[in-house]
Amino acid sequence: MRDLVSRKAREIPPSGIRRFFELALTMNEVISLGVGEPDFSTPWNICEASIYSIEQGGTSYTPNRGIGPLREALSRWLRDHYRLSYDPENEMIITSGVSEGLDIAIRAVVDPGDEVLVAEPCYVSYSPCVTLSGGTPVPVPCVEEDQFRLNPDRLMERVTGKSKALVMNFPNNPTGAVMGREDLRAIADIVCDHDLVLISDEVYSELTYSGNHVAAATVGDLAQRTITLNGFSKAYAMTGWRIGYLCAPQEICDAALKIHQYVMLCAPVMGQVAALEGIRRGEEEKDRMIREYHVRRNLFVDGLNSIGLVCHRPEGAFYAFPSVAETGLSDQEFAERLLLEEHVAVVPGNVFGCGGEGHVRCAYAVSREDLAQALQRMKGFVSRCQETAVPLVHPHDLS
Amino acid sequence: MDEKDLLLLQLLEENSRLTTQELAVMTEMAPEEVAARVSALESSGVICSYTAVIDWEKAGNGEVSAIIELKVNPERDFGYDRIAERLSRFRQVRSLRLITGTYDLQLTVTGRTMQEVARFVSEYIAPMDRIRETATHIVMKSYKENGRTFREKEGDERIPYSL
Numbered sequence: 001m002r003d004l005v006s007r008k009a010r011e012i013p014p015s016g017i018r019r020f021f022e023l024a025l026t027m028n029e030v031i032s033l034g035v036g037e038p039d040f041s042t043p044w045n046i047c048e049a050s051i052y053s054i055e056q057g058g059t060s061y062t063p064n065r066g067i068g069p070l071r072e073a074l075s076r077w078l079r080d081h082y083r084l085s086y087d088p089e090n091e092m093i094i095t096s097g098v099s100e101g102l103d104i105a106i107r108a109v110v111d112p113g114d115e116v117l118v119a120e121p122c123y124v125s126y127s128p129c130v131t132l133s134g135g136t137p138v139p140v141p142c143v144e145e146d147q148f149r150l151n152p153d154r155l156m157e158r159v160t161g162k163s164k165a166l167v168m169n170f171p172n173n174p175t176g177a178v179m180g181r182e183d184l185r186a187i188a189d190i191v192c193d194h195d196l197v198l199i200s201d202e203v204y205s206e207l208t209y210s211g212n213h214v215a216a217a218t219v220g221d222l223a224q225r226t227i228t229l230n231g232f233s234k235a236y237a238m239t240g241w242r243i244g245y246l247c248a249p250q251e252i253c254d255a256a257l258k259i260h261q262y263v264m265l266c267a268p269v270m271g272q273v274a275a276l277e278g279i280r281r282g283e284e285e286k287d288r289m290i291r292e293y294h295v296r297r298n299l300f301v302d303g304l305n306s307i308g309l310v311c312h313r314p315e316g317a318f319y320a321f322p323s324v325a326e327t328g329l330s331d332q333e334f335a336e337r338l339l340l341e342e343h344v345a346v347v348p349g350n351v352f353g354c355g356g357e358g359h360v361r362c363a364y365a366v367s368r369e370d371l372a373q374a375l376q377r378m379k380g381f382v383s384r385c386q387e388t389a390v391p392l393v394h395p396h397d398l399s
Numbered sequence: 400m401d402e403k404d405l406l407l408l409q410l411l412e413e414n415s416r417l418t419t420q421e422l423a424v425m426t427e428m429a430p431e432e433v434a435a436r437v438s439a440l441e442s443s444g445v446i447c448s449y450t451a452v453i454d455w456e457k458a459g460n461g462e463v464s465a466i467i468e469l470k471v472n473p474e475r476d477f478g479y480d481r482i483a484e485r486l487s488r489f490r491q492v493r494s495l496r497l498i499t500g501t502y503d504l505q506l507t508v509t510g511r512t513m514q515e516v517a518r519f520v521s522e523y524i525a526p527m528d529r530i531r532e533t534a535t536h537i538v539m540k541s542y543k544e545n546g547r548t549f550r551e552k553e554g555d556e557r558i559p560y561s562l
Contacts, residue, residue, distance in 0.1 A: 017560050024559040034560040124562050173562075295410065295425045302424045345559050352562075366555075 012128040016351030033362040034345035038237040043285035049277035066094025082215040086247040098244035108255040110135040114164035120353030141355035148177035152186040165197040171204035174361035176314020188220035204317040206235035241271035307379040327385035342377040415449035468502035470532040
């Protein structure tokens with residue numbers, strides 16, 4: 001029989017943590033720092049708004065772009081908070097989460113043969129989406145010595161005549177890194193000089209702990225060549241509602257809209273109604289959650305460093321990304337043994353691409369009690385490792 | 400009162416047992432600064448006391464509580480203040496508020512039994528001068544106190560890993 005599965009589908013890699021996932025499900029009392037979503041439930045006023053709307057019969061399709069009031073409210077919100085200027089009629093699409101936004105953004109700009117620069121470590125869907133659209137992903141490592149920010153020199157090394165776009169995500173999953181205005185200016189120069197499209201996933205924008213988030217499209221001349229992706233999942237604790245949005249200059253937005261209308265038709269109406277309540281009256285609850293993440297960040301990063309896991313200070317998102325070098329283990333070994341021996345789930349950094357190896361991602365979107373308990377267990381594990389760790393010295397040096 | 404003070408108050412309101420050291424890490428301040436700010440908040444009376452929220456029903460020696468509303472004739476020159484002052488001196492009165500609407504004062508009263516609460520109201524509260532009318536509501540079940548719900552802790556429904 002012929003191969004029933006397409007070559008592309010066969011070639012994209014499966015999830016790097018499937019094995020861990022199955023292992024964790026067989027275990028008791030697991031504290032999971034492996035979860036990339038808030039531990040809070042969606043604020044209740046947001047749920048109520050959606051429940052009421054369903055009771056009133058609000059269960060049908062919406063316009064492809066999403067309901068008008070939501071786009072209008074978002075347009076104002078983006079202007080007031082980030083100085084972004086997007087026309088709700090022609091430059092915005094409500095998507096089924098940022099995941100869909102990213103997919104249609106890439107498909108709207110990438111042709112077969114194009115190279116797409118991907119700032120790694122990053123969320124796992126970027127490269128597969130590039131591959132599925134016929135492009136070639138080109139990883140650009142963001143490394144610890146740069147606090148995991150995108151270094152313009154490293155970017156330049158990988159730009160070629162075939163480069164079409166750059167995908168990046170700040171505040172970053174998994175490193176928590178943030179790019180300031182000056183950092184972005186250097187990137188903007190390269191993007192403009194080489195006529196690239198910037199796809200900027202800013203879904204963690206509200207989770208920025210010192211200073212304000214800088215939206216990429218407000219830097220230099222980036223507005224005319226940037227696709228801004230954002231959504232409600234993280235800041236409003238609304239992961240399951242699947243609501244994101246794509247903002248871009250009209251030409252790109254029109255192209256993305258065609259793809260969106262064929263593959264998604266529209267984002268779920270219940271989620272759109274909920275998101276509208278969030279943007280109108282969700283600010284206080286959102287800020288309360290962000291305050292809590294900030295406090296946890298301080299506690300957890302301090303705790304990691306005190307048990308001997310060196311961790312740069314993440315300025316955004318809800319992830320800490322400590323190095324496990326001190327234990328003498330690879331990130332994969334560390335994550336696997338920590339799960340088996342201490343029942344603490346973390347994600348090995350290599351699954352997020354280059355620059356991630358030797359680190360593990362710990363999400364601090366869990367209660368303070370669980371964070372303290374996890375640190376306690378990790379402390380025991382790390383000191384056991386350090387007792388048995390083989391010194392990182394070549395045998396010849398010992399003579 | 401600045402943002403750092405507000406953050407300290409919010410953290411202590413949720414958990415008043417946090418140590419100065421813990422608060423210092425959480426708020427990115429030096430322990431000395433935390434200690435100075437907390438004691439200033441205490442001495443200015445912003446922090447009134449440190450207390451525990453207890454589910455007495457679960458503790459087994461469940462006290463009965465009642466919400467009592469009073470219609471009161473206010474006093475010339477003093478309004479409701481003097482009668483409120485007298486009421487608040489009873490140990491049984493756990494909270495006392497001046498409210499708008501049909502009634503003037505609202506009290507929360509606790510006792511060991513319903514009879515004890517009823518007796519307290521009829522023997523001490525109702526006969527007081529200036530109190531025209533009382534309405535007593537026995538609390539049947541408490542779902543939330545001081546911002547805390549008494550639901551059993553819900554399990555984490557999130558999957559163990561997601562990227």
